[in-house]
Amino acid sequence: MSHDSQGLIVLAATPIGDVEDAPPRLRRLFHEADVVAAEDTRRLRALTSRMGVELTGRVLSYQEHNEARRAPELVEEAAGGATVLVVSDAGMPSVSDPGYRLVAAAAEAGVQVTVLPGPSAVLTALALSGLATDRFCFEGFLPRRAGERARVLAGLAEERRTMVFFEAPHRLAESLGAMAEAFDPARRAAVCREMTKTYEEVRREGLGELARWAAEGVRGEITIVVAGAEPEAARVEDHVAELLERVAQGERLKDAAAVVAASTGLGKRELYQAALEARE
Secondary structure, X not given: OOOOOOOEEEEEXXXXXXXXHOOHHHHHHHHHOOEEEEOOHHHHHHHHHHHOOOOOOXXXXXXXXXXXHHHHHHHHHHHOOOEEEEEOXXXXXXXXXXXXXXXXXXXXXXXXXXXXXXXXXXXXXXXXXXXXXXXXXXXXXXXXXXXXXXXXXXXXXXXXXXXXXXXXXXXXXXXXXXXXXXXXXXXXXXXXXXXXXXXOEEEEEEHHHHHHHHOOOOOOXXXXXXXXXXXXXXXXXXXXXXXXXXXXXXXXXXXXXXXXXXXXXXXXXXXXXXXXXXXX
16 A cells, blocks of 8 residues: 555454454455554454455564564554554454553654554443443453452452453353452342354343352353442441541531531531530
């Protein structure tokens, strides 16, 4: 294809299951790109074959074990005028897959990077989960070792945002059990399996129930969505000391009770009465 003096790096999302989810722009770029950097070149060729697209550019491997070495090469290609297309096995490059080091290197070199948006297992599972979507975080894969996994989950126990995880099917039951122990067996969650594929399945239950279900054996691509922690309800007795401190600093008890009630959602009268009783 024709080039300007400098080329372009395109991070392109690929279907997570159904090949018909591939957008027309991806088909065009597969045909026109000078370099296609793929996480797994065999899967790339299988995908383009199913799409009925011919790859005309040079195909390179770009995966976890060579990304540090390969990123400068890809930046150099783009700096020389090439269009470099970057794809992972499924979904968006750089989301739990190689890509972010390349973007950082390109930014430092002044090479343009753009994104071809498309399928995302994270967002698809979040939408299917039936859990809150207004605030969420992506945690990727949990550590394989039990101790490290327990430490990570303990740090997330009070996370109030909805959490999204990836997991291998043979570790699913173990990970769900660890989540139930770290969070609460009743904490709401969803396991999304084989999304957009023929045998798509979504299980929405408490973590304990999901762990028991997964112990029977589960296959396919897995994404887990877990509800965030519920904030602890404010208690009057926890704020009496604050009220008395405000009074000691010169505030009227009535005014102090109004301020604390507004910040905690507690009743002003209950706060006032509790402070009076504590002073007696």
